[in-house]
Structures are given as C-alpha cells and as structure tokens.
Amino acid sequence: MKKSNCLAMILAGGKGSRLGVLTKDQAKPGLLFGGKYRIIDFPLSNCRNSGIDTVGILTQYQPLELNWYIGNGSSWNLDSTKGGTYVLPPYQSDGGSNWYRGTADAIYQNLNFVEMVGDDYVLILSGDHIYSMDYDKMLNFHKKHHAKVTIGTIRVPWDEASRFGIMVANENMRITKFQEKPAKPESNLASMGIYIFDRDVLESYLKADAKDEKLEHDFGKNVIPAMLADQVPLYAYPFEGYWKDVGTIDSLWQANMDLIADEPPIDLRDSKWRIYSGNQSLPPHLIGPNGSAKSSLIAEGSEIFGTVSNSVIFYGVTIKEGAKVTNSVIMPGSVVEENAVVDKAILGERCHIYPGAVLHNEDGSVAVLGRKGELKPKQVTAKGEH
Amino acid sequence: MNSNMIGLINMREDHPLQEINDTRPLSTLPIGGKYRLIDFTLSNMVNAGIENVGLLLSSQSRSVLDHIRSGKEWGLAHKGDGLFYLPEERADIEHPVEGDISAYYKNLIFVQRANKRYALLSGCDMVQNIDYDKVLHFHRHHNADVTLIYQQQKYDFDREGYVLTIDDVCPDRVTAIEAKPEVKAGDNLYQRGILIDCDVFQHCIRRAYARGYTHFITDVLQRNVDRLRIFGYNYQGYAKRIDSVNSYFQVNMDLRDSRIWHELLLKDMDHRIYTKIKDEAPAKYMEESHVSNSLVANGCIIEGRVENSILFRRVKVGKNAVIRNSIIMQHSVVGDDAQLDYVVCDKNTVIQPEAVLSGSHDNPLCIGKRSVR
Numbered sequence: 001m002k003k004s005n006c007l008a009m010i011l012a013g014g015k016g017s018r019l020g021v022l023t024k025d026q027a028k029p030g031l032l033f034g035g036k037y038r039i040i041d042f043p044l045s046n047c048r049n050s051g052i053d054t055v056g057i058l059t060q061y062q063p064l065e066l067n068w069y070i071g072n073g074s075s076w077n078l079d080s081t082k083g084g085t086y087v088l089p090p091y092q093s094d095g096g097s098n099w100y101r102g103t104a105d106a107i108y109q110n111l112n113f114v115e116m117v118g119d120d121y122v123l124i125l126s127g128d129h130i131y132s133m134d135y136d137k138m139l140n141f142h143k144k145h146h147a148k149v150t151i152g153t154i155r156v157p158w159d160e161a162s163r164f165g166i167m168v169a170n171e172n173m174r175i176t177k178f179q180e181k182p183a184k185p186e187s188n189l190a191s192m193g194i195y196i197f198d199r200d201v202l203e204s205y206l207k208a209d210a211k212d213e214k215l216e217h218d219f220g221k222n223v224i225p226a227m228l229a230d231q232v233p234l235y236a237y238p239f240e241g242y243w244k245d246v247g248t249i250d251s252l253w254q255a256n257m258d259l260i261a262d263e264p265p266i267d268l269r270d271s272k273w274r275i276y277s278g279n280q281s282l283p284p285h286l287i288g289p290n291g292s293a294k295s296s297l298i299a300e301g302s303e304i305f306g307t308v309s310n311s312v313i314f315y316g317v318t319i320k321e322g323a324k325v326t327n328s329v330i331m332p333g334s335v336v337e338e339n340a341v342v343d344k345a346i347l348g349e350r351c352h353i354y355p356g357a358v359l360h361n362e363d364g365s366v367a368v369l370g371r372k373g374e375l376k377p378k379q380v381t382a383k384g385e386h
Numbered sequence: 387m388n389s390n391m392i393g394l395i396n397m398r399e400d401h402p403l404q405e406i407n408d409t410r411p412l413s414t415l416p417i418g419g420k421y422r423l424i425d426f427t428l429s430n431m432v433n434a435g436i437e438n439v440g441l442l443l444s445s446q447s448r449s450v451l452d453h454i455r456s457g458k459e460w461g462l463a464h465k466g467d468g469l470f471y472l473p474e475e476r477a478d479i480e481h482p483v484e485g486d487i488s489a490y491y492k493n494l495i496f497v498q499r500a501n502k503r504y505a506l507l508s509g510c511d512m513v514q515n516i517d518y519d520k521v522l523h524f525h526r527h528h529n530a531d532v533t534l535i536y537q538q539q540k541y542d543f544d545r546e547g548y549v550l551t552i553d554d555v556c557p558d559r560v561t562a563i564e565a566k567p568e569v570k571a572g573d574n575l576y577q578r579g580i581l582i583d584c585d586v587f588q589h590c591i592r593r594a595y596a597r598g599y600t601h602f603i604t605d606v607l608q609r610n611v612d613r614l615r616i617f618g619y620n621y622q623g624y625a626k627r628i629d630s631v632n633s634y635f636q637v638n639m640d641l642r643d644s645r646i647w648h649e650l651l652l653k654d655m656d657h658r659i660y661t662k663i664k665d666e667a668p669a670k671y672m673e674e675s676h677v678s679n680s681l682v683a684n685g686c687i688i689e690g691r692v693e694n695s696i697l698f699r700r701v702k703v704g705k706n707a708v709i710r711n712s713i714i715m716q717h718s719v720v721g722d723d724a725q726l727d728y729v730v731c732d733k734n735t736v737i738q739p740e741a742v743l744s745g746s747h748d749n750p751l752c753i754g755k756r757s758v759r
Contacts, residue, residue: 035668036684074458260670268667269685276665281459281658283651284419284683284697285669286644294675299668300420300684301652303644312668 003082004054006139006196007119008047009110011103012040012127013060018248021370022348027059029127030066031246032331032349034259034268035299035312038069039246040127041277044076044085047125049273050135054083054117057127058106060099063089069278076276088113102217108206114199122202124219126193130255131243132266132273138237139196147235148201149227151175152194154239164190165220167236175234178224189236191220192243201232242266253346253366256312256329260295280332282315290321306336323353340375348373389435390503391522392584394496395427395510396442397450398474398489405631405752407732412628413510414449416715416733418641418651419683419696421661422453423628424510426650429659431506432460434518438500440470442489445479447471453662460660470496485600490591497584505587507602509578513637514625515650515657521581521619524558530617531586532607534560535579537621543569545629548576548603550618560616563608574618576603577625586614624649635730635750638696638713642681666699674705683716690720704739711747729753 016028023031029040040057047055055078059066066087073085088110090099100106107114107124114122121142123135133152142150153167161182167189168177179185205223209215215222227234242265246252258265268275282301287293291304298304299315306323314332319325322339333350336342340353343360345367353359357375361367367381375381400412407415413424431439439462443450454460457469472493497505504525506518516535525533536550547569551562569575580602590606599605607616624646626637640646651659666685671677676691685700690707697703698715704722712729714720720731721739728745731737732755741759745751753759 262672269670269687274665275667279663279665281660283641283647283659284681286642286647287677287680287682288644289679291678293671293677295673296671297668298671298682303647305644308671314668 003119004052005119006052006121006123006135007114007117008043008052008055008123008125008135009107009114010040010043010047010055010057010125010127011106011193012057012066013063013100013106014126014128015061016128016247019246019252020249021368021373022249022252022346023062024370025062026065027061027063027127028247030062030069031252032314033130033246033252034256035297035314036280037268037275037277039130040066040070041076041275042130042132043125043127044070044073044078045273045275045277046131046133046135047123048076048078048276050133052083052123052135053078053080054086054119056086056088056110056113056117058088058100058110060090060106063087071278075278083117086113102215102222103219104206104209104223105217107202108210108217111203111206114202120199122197122199124195124197128247129192129243129245130266131192131239131241132270132275133194133239133241133243135194135196138194138239141237142196142235145173145235146233147196148198148232149224150196150235150237151224152192152239153189153236154192154243155188156190158185158188161185161188161190165193165224166190169236173236173238175228175236178220178228180220189238192239193220194239195219196237201227249346249366249368253329253344257310257327259297259312260310280315285313288321291319306338320355343367345369351375354379389437389519389522391431391434391436391506391518391581392497392500392502392504393428393431393436393439393506393508394442394490394493395424395431395439395508396486396489397424397447397510398442398444399486400444400509400511402446403628403631403634406634406730407755409446410449410755411444411446414453415628415634416698417513417628417634417638419681419698420664421659423513424450424453425659425661426513426515427508427510428454428460428462430514430516430518431508432462432660433657434506434522436506436518437462437464438467438470438496438502440472440493440496442493443471443473445474447473455662459663467500472496483600485605486602487591487594487600487605490587490602491595494588494591497588500584503584505582505584507580507582507587511628512577512579512625513628513650514577514621514623515653515659516579516621516623516625517657518581521579524619525581525617528558528617529615530581531583531615533581533617533619534563534607535577535581535619535621536574537577537625539569539571539573539575542571543573543575545569547573550574550576552618558617558619560611560618562611563603565604574620577621577627580607581619631730631750631752632748635713638681639694639711641696642679642694647681664699669697675703690722698733707737712750732757735759 012029016023166179285302288305294309298313301315302317306319323336327344337355348371354377356378358380456463462469553559669686672689675688683699690703715733718735720737
C-alpha cells in the first residue's frame with residue numbers, strides 16, 4: 001500500500017471564547033454542529049477523503065472530551081496500518097514543560113513527531129472550520145508550482161476583508177504581500193489557516209521562530225511574514241466553496257440554520273465526500289402520533305411528540321407532547337417537556353426545559369443554555385437571565 | 387466485562403421470507419429502520435460480555451459477510467477471539483443433512499478452542515433485547531446442565547413450535563418438551579435459545595452424532611429430559627419471532643410504539659442494538675413534509691406525507707407523495723405524488739411519480755429489491 005507522503009497536523013487547542021457557555025468545558029473543535037457532527041469531523045473527514053493517512057491532533061484547552069471523541073481515529077477510517085491518528089497534547093521534556101504558546105509553537109514542539117512520520121509534506125489545519133475541501137488538489141497545486149509553502153485562501157466580501165489575514169498574489173498566485181487584519185485591504189483573498197509546507201522548510205523556520213522570545217509564535221503573524229521577507233516561494237491556493245468559522249453564538253446558530261435550506265450550502269449527504277463522525281449506535285428517531293416536523297434536521301435516537309420546525313435536533317433528544325420548538329438547535333440528550341416553548345435558541349447537551357417553560361429572547365438575539373442547563377416549570381426567560 | 391459464555395448462532399435452519407426476497411437469508415433481513423435481523427441476537431450476546439461468537443453460515447451468506455465483516459461494530463474484532471465464521475462444508479451443500487447435530491458436531495473445535503464454561507445456542511430470527519447475563523445467573527442458580535428460554539404465550543399462536551412442561555414441584559424444571567402443531571395461549575413456547583454447559587454440550591453432540599441422531603432439541607434434550615438437569619427461563623420481555631411477512635410487518639409496526647422502541651432499541655446505553663455504521667446525515671424534513679407516528683432513519687429526505695410507516699436509511703419521499711402503513715427499505719425513492727398503503731419496498735426500489743400501490747394489513751404488497759414501479 002502506498003503512503004500519502006503528506007502528514008496532516010490539526011490545531012485543535014482553541015478555546016472559542018466568544019462561544020461563551022458552549023465552550024466552557026470543551027475546546028471549540030469539539031463543538032457540536034448539524035445534528036450529529038462535531039466541528040473537527042470536517043477537517044478529519046476531509047483528510048480521510050483526500051487520501052491522507054496520518055493525522056496529528058494538537059490539543060490544549062479542555063482536551064478530555066475531544067481526546068475521548070477522537071479515540072484511535074477509526075470513526076473517520078484514520079486508523080489504517082499505514083498511518084493513524086495521534087492526539088498530541090503539550091508534554092514535559094528536559095527543557096521543562098511548555099504550554100503551546102501559539103500555532104507555530106504547537107507544531108514546533110511536535111517536530112519530533114513530524115520527523116518520525118517522515119512525510120515530505122506537512123499540511124497544517126485548523127480544527128475550527130466547517131467546510132469540505134480536497135487537500136489532495138491543494139497538494140498537487142503545491143507541487144506543480146514548486147512552492148515551499150502553499151496557503152489555502154478564499155475570496156471574502158471586500159467589506160469583511162479587514163477581519164482576515166489577507167494575501168496579495170500575482171497572476172501565478174505567488175504571494176507578494178501578507179496583511180494581517182488590514183484596515184485597508186489590498187486584496188480580498190483571505191487565509192483559511194490551511195498551510196502545506198515542505199517539511200525541511202517548516203523545520204528550519206519553526207526552529208528560528210522558537211528562538212525569538214519576542215514573537216507570538218503564530219503562523220500568520222510571524223512565520224509567514226518571515227518567509228516572505230526571505231523571498232521563499234509562497235503560493236495562494238484559491239479554494240471555492242462553503243467555509244464557515246463558527247466563532248460566535250450567532251454564526252453557530254446561522255451555520256446550523258443554513259443546513260435546513262432546501263439547497264444547503266454544504267452537502268452533508270454527498271456519498272462521494274462523506275462527513276464521518278463518532279457513532280452513537282442509536283435507533284432511528286420516532287415521530288409520535290401527534291408529533292410533527294417541518295424544515296428541520298432530526299438525528300437518530302430522538303423522540304418527537306411535539307412540533308418541530310426550522311430546527312436542528314441532535315441525537316437522543318426528547319420533545320414531549322404539546323412542546324413547540326422553532327428556529328432552534330437542540331443538542332444531544334436534551335429534553336423539552338410538555339407544552340414548553342423554545343424559539344431561536346441553542347440548547348447545550350442534556351438541557352432540561354420543564355413543562356410550560358418558555359425559552360426565547362424578546363430582543364431577537366439567540367437564547368443559549370449551556371450543558372445541563374435548566375428552565376423550571378413555567379419559567380419564562382428574558383434576555384440575560386440565564 | 388468478560389463472560390464465561392460463548393455464542394453459537396445457527397443460521398442454517400432459517401428460510402428467506404420469499405415474498406420479500408427469496409435469496410436473502412433471514413438473518414440479514416432489514417428491520418426497524420436501520421438494522422438487520424441478526425443484529426438483535428448478536429448485540430444481545432455482546433451486551434452480555436460474550437467475546438467468542440461462532441456463526442454457522444448457510445450456503446447463501448454473502449449478505450451476512452457484507453453486513454458483519456470483521457464484527458468491529460459489535461466490538462468483536464479482537465486479537466485471538468471474537469467472531470468466527472463457520473461455513474458449510476462442500477459435502478453438506480451437495481448432500482444436505484437434516485437437523486443441527488451434524489453442524490454442531492463439525493464445529494465442536496470452535497467450542498473446544500474457546501475454552502469457556504457455557505455455550506449459548508441461538509437462532510437469529512428473534513427480535514428481542516434480552517439480558518443473557520440474567521439467563522446465566524438463572525442457569526447457575528439452578529445448577530442446570532441446560533437452560534431453555536421460553537415465553538408463556540398470552541394469545542393463541544396457531545403456529546407450530548416446541549412447548550415445555552414446567553414441573554409444579556421443582557420450580558423451573560423442564561419435565562417434557564413437546565412439538566405442537568398449534569401453540570395456544572398459556573403454552574410455554576420455546577424461543578430457540580439454549581444455555582448449556584460446554585462439557586455437556588460436547589458430550590451430548592458426540593454421542594448423538596455417533597448414533598446418527600439429527601435434531602438437538604428432540605433427539606438429545608427431549609430424550610434425556612429425565613437424565614439432564616434442564617430448566618426453563620421464562621423471558622417476559624418483548625420477543626417476537628420473524629417467520630412470515632405478517633410477523634415481519636407487525637414487529638416493524640410495533641417499533642413505532644415508544645415503549646417498545648425503548649425496550650428493544652434503547653433500553654439503556656449498555657444494551658444497545660449495534661449494526662453496520664453508514665455515516666448518514668440526520669434526516670431532513672422539508673417545508674411541505676407531514677410525518678406522524680413513524681420511525682425515520684438518518685439520511686432520509688422527506689418532502690411528502692408519511693404516516694404509520696418505517697423509513698430506512700437514505701430513503702427519499704417526493705413532493706405530495708403519501709406513504710401510509712408501509713416499510714420502505716434503504717436507498718429507495720418514492721416519486722412525487724405517489725401513494726403507498728400497506729407496502730413493503732425492498733432496498734433500492736424506485737416508485738415512479740404518481741404510482742398508486744396498496745396491499746392490506748394481512749397481506750402487505752411486497753416489492754422486490756431494485757425494482758421500478
């Protein structure tokens with residue numbers, strides 16, 4: 001069997017602090033999405049579908065749940081004898097123990113792993129985004145252009161460009177300039193935080209970066225600018241398609257709602273590009289005699305006796321008689337009891353909405369309950385109460 | 387949790403449900419929206435901590451191998467022990483032998499090598515979520531040689547079956563085993579599950595084979611009902627045998643009852659029913675969908691009306707289509723404006739737009755695999 005010769009390293013240590021209670025006890029890549037997925041399923045499935053067979057996952061913030069979820073990678077078929085899935089937390093060594101100080105430092109501290117695997121190319125990914133992408137096409141682009149580094153990029157609306165790391169590239173897509181969150185962007189080609197490095201180049205720049213204590217040890221802020229300054233051939237790979245950073249409650253809610261559309265922007269049903277996920281071995285869901293569902297996603301192991309519309313219902317959820325769930329995301333194991341109302345809300349895992357309670361924000365913002373959150377019988381929320 | 391039991395599943399005595407698919411073994415009949423019939427027996431065994439399972443395959447077992455493969459989904463892909471496929475020998479295919487004793491005899495090596503104290507013998511036609519640990523506890527409590535699982539019938543069954551006589555004096559002791567042409571209410575119907583000491587099993591099988599006996603239940607157990615310590619375990623949970631389109635249809639419909647759905651499929655996290663993983667997206671309900679009283683698997687896309695029905699994985703229901711009282715197996719497509727009532731569609735079936743098909747409660751219309759109507 002032929003090995004892929006491209007190691008993937010997924011940065012999965014991010015806290016996602018703007019997600020509030022939803023990432024209080026787990027890292028952002030472990031965040032639940034789309035009825036059965038966690039965000040990290042997307043890069044992991046992309047790896048699997050792109051023919052990559054060795055994946056390192058760098059964890060740091062609240063890693064327990066993520067480590068447990070990933071296991072040996074078999075859910076994504078990433079447990080082959082050619083490679084495998086390796087969770088790489090910060091560790092101790094003779095030089096002391098260090099938390100990962102930045103994206104570049106996280107890879108630097110695992111250069112021994114990169115060497116051990118020995119692949120000629122290293123694909124660096126973020127575990128924070130929802131998208132389907134063939135990394136093999138990007139690798140072919142990298143080889144074709146004899147690049148030392150290729151950065152995955154996507155065209156963003158001009159008025160949003162100042163929120164991103166922006167690449168300025170010539171007609172051959174060689175990068176001439178990099179601007180981190182520029183006030184006056186010269187291009188709308190945004191970095192997706194996806195990099196393919198030649199391994200030797202990666203090693204030498206990370207070693208140099210690590211020596212300079214003044215730096216933030218970040219790919220976007222330090223490593224890429226240093227390479228540009230040295231005129232290393234850097235190329236921008238133009239990706240087209242859905243790519244979503246669910247960094248805030250609003251964007252998480254919106255990304256879930258995107259899936260309900262008749263023609264959703266990301267196809268979770270493409271049998272040629274499956275999105276794999278950890279399996280719960282739950283039965284098909286049940287719609288009760290008086291239950292109904294419209295414009296919604298409903299996963300296995302749920303029971304719907306009330307009415308559900310414009311919502312994403314994860315696995316193992318119970319919606320009881322007379323309950324009404326609209327415009328909401330209900331995460332696994334939550335229960336909405338009789339005659340309760342949930343509108344425009346995100347319920348974390350195992351929440352409990354007691355009979356007759358109402359969860360809805362008058363000001364139109366998304367109401368959120370964290371894991372195991374409760375709403376007492378007939379309790380009605382107002383903005384900011386929970 | 388390891389167990390001192392091995393499992394031996396006999397698939398050679400089951401016959402396909404001809405009306406649905408005349409070549410697919412009963413064991414891989416799709417059931418309950420995402421399962422195959424064998425998933426119940428196999429999961430029950432695994433959930434009792436059984437780590438060695440032998441499958442006595444029939445000659446048509448391609449679909450069994452395709453479904454179970456390494457046994458990974460059931461946690462049976464171990465080093466050393468795990469799942470053992472026990473195929474028919476060529477001679478047995480060319481000259482079929484009656485009964486199960488020969489099959490057991492020729493696979494005694496599996497029992498020997500596993501080196502466990504007890505063997506659980508089962509068919510694979512029962513739909514139940516039974517705790518075999520409790521059966522083992524019962525077996526030990528009575529210091530039994532053999533425990534037969536039975537269920538006292540609430541209603542007339544009107545089909546043939548083995549009926550056990552339970553002793554009045556010595557509780558649970560089986561004093562007679564009788565084949566009855568029509569099982570009636572109150573009868574103790576044997577459920578094709580036997581827990582037996584491996585030593586007793588090996589000894590009995592060797593002797594019976596040497597004497598040219600054929601059927602374990604009659605030639606060994608019935609004949610020796612006085613000599614062996616045979617006990618009957620009355621299983622009181624939901625248990626139904628699939629042996630006809632009617633029983634198949636009924637069990638599927640039963641699963642729409644929340645209580646039975648829980649008991650059979652989601653009793654608790656330690657007693658789940660496992661099956662082949664397909665990585666399908668959650669089911670999608672479109673704007674115009676009306677669904678009630680139904681069981682719906684992942685991967686479905688529903689635009690029409692569905693009532694009292696079972697939709698397997700990746701079924702598509704077109705606009706204004708109406709499906710009532712039906713079972714639609716995986717990857718089937720029901721076209722726009724089609725109407726189905728009391729229909730069983732095998733997998734990959736295509737129902738053309740505006741088609742109208744109906745059967746009846748006692749005689750559902752069965753539509754074959756990959757057919758286009």
